[in-house]
Amino acid sequence: MEKSIEHIALEDAYRSLKIQLEEANDIINAIRSGEVDALVVNGKDGHQLFTLKSADQSYRIFIEQMTESAITLDIDNNISYCNSQFAALCQTPLEKVMGSNFLNFVDFEYQNFAKEVIDGAWEVETKAELYIKNVSGQRIAVQLSLKVLNLDEGLALSIIVTDLSGIKKTEKLLQVKNAELEEARMLADELNQNLEKIVHSRTLELEAKNNELIIALNNLKESEDNLHSAFNAGELGSCSLDLKTGRAEMSPKFRELYGLPIFGEINWDMVLSAVDPEYIPELNVVLEKCITKGTPVDSTYPIKHLITGEKRWMRVVGKCKTDQNNQAVGVYAVLMDVTDQKQDEQRKNDFIAMVSHELKTPLTSIKGYVQVLQLKARKENLTFSNKALEGAERQISKMTNMINGFLNVSRLESGKIAIDFKNIELTDLVKEVIEEYATTITSHHFSHQFSDKLFIRADWDKLGQVINNLISNAIKYSPVNSEIFIDCYRDGDAAVFKISDQGMGISPGNLPRLFERFYRVENANTATVAGFGIGLYLSAEIIKRHGGKIWAESELGESSTFYFSVPLAG
Secondary structure (H helix, E strand, O other), X not given: OOOOHHHHHHHHHHHHHHHHHHXXXXXXXXXXXXXXXXXXXXXXOEEEEEEHHHHHHHHHHHHHHOOOEEEEEXXXXXXXXXXXXXXXXXOOOHHHHOOOEHHHHEOHHHHHHHHHHHHHHOOOOEEEEEEEEOOOXXXXXXXXEEEEEEEOOEEEEEEXXXXXXXXXXXXXXXXXXXXXXXXXXXXXXHHHXXXXXXXXXXXHHHHHHHHHHHHHHHHHHHHHHHHHHHHHHOOEEEEEXXXXXXXXXXXXXXXXHHOOOOOOOEEHHHHHXXXXXXXXXXXXXXXXXXXXXXXXXXXXXXXXXXXXXXXXXXXXXXXXXXXXXXXXEEEXXXXXXXXXXXXXXXXXXXXXXXXXXXXXXXXXXXXXXXXXXXXHHHHOOOHHHHHHHHHHHHHHHHHHHHHHHHHHHHHHHOOOOOOOOEEEEHHHHHHHHHXXXXXXXXXXXXXXXXXXXXEEEEOHHHHHHHHHHHHHHHHHOOOOXXXXXXXXXXXXXXEEEEEEOOOOOOOOOOHHHOOOOOOOOOOOOOOOOOOOOOHHHHHHHHHHHOOOEEEEEEEOOOEEEEEEEEEEOX
């Protein structure tokens, strides 16, 4: 441990005091031993020169002028002379000190020791440390320098009394500082040992983590290799788009599918140059939703191969990358060529359209014959025949609706279904559909609640088809004589249609798939309900083309509620 500035200052002061003490002792010893012939005393009358011929007088003058305390003792230890410094040290008038026994000024505990030292000093010059006590009872550490002098009056014992209070105080402070320093050193050693243990422990942990990281990196490399193998086997391309730089990273397969250069940098504009212009706005909307809302990317669109010019269909699936602040920084996606699937779907849709169109012609003829027979049966009051023909007409209408549904799906997926947007009032459309059902359906009760007028931009017939389909489902899947509740209301910038039944309900597992094409809930309750699973799918696609959304809420065994919302007209 390094010493403090205060500690160093104390050591310097201690050394200085020791030097001063040694110098004073050297001077006194020089005088006593006769090593000097004379001395100069700085007195009140200026500098005075004294020779050793007047030793008694010069000695007295010297010790009076010196800073140290000085006394002379006779054989009985009585003080025959002392200077004023000793009297001041003892806090006793000079006249009372003179003639007193020196041992009276020694601390009681050191009196025997002092007597032994004094007795011995008559034989040989000596030094000793002890404590004297002043009038206030204060114990003062002093050093005694004792030597016999041969004065005019005879032999006397000269004692120089050096006050050691400052030195003792400094020594005590040094002891405290040294103790603190030693304690600090021991603490530092302990801390160093603990630090070494911690460093050793952390080193072992880091080595273990490093080994785990190496294993993880090897596993990651293996996973990446497997992923690339899977991509190659599935003829999948991958790409990433840096949103800050606009730089796009494309795998070789992605470049090959688009006809892009196999080497070199690719930007987003180069990718869009291959996309059918009609689909670019939709692709940009998908990308924007991914960036701003984190919506996964899933879009299918046609491209024109940049080398061969061949039209191909691509499906891109991906997600947004975010930084530590949850800000979008890039998009990563997987690309697959779905041209064969799209062609299969197109052939299927063309077949359905052809079959549906071919079926409509004989159905129209059959419906005409039935209507003629109905007219004849009513004229001839053939009650049974009339009822039978009415049943046949209803079945023909059902079949016609099914065929129209298949045709609409085919047109929808081939992009041939047109939406004729006009400003319409939603509640008027809903009332018209309800009135049509109310005149023909007596098995269920309709109730409704409409808010203010809700003006929207929509296709009257197409949106009417959605409402008709939702009401038809409510009738099919709810018990006879139950109530069907319909409501229209405003929610922010959207108009909402709501229909609730008291039917069998839908399980949570089936809810997410209700609007898939050809999907039907299969259970004992639905086994007797006819349908192909295209009504809700067609409704969802029509609502989507209106810029809205459709959803359902249900509790199994209780009821179901279906909603759709479309933007209000601006």
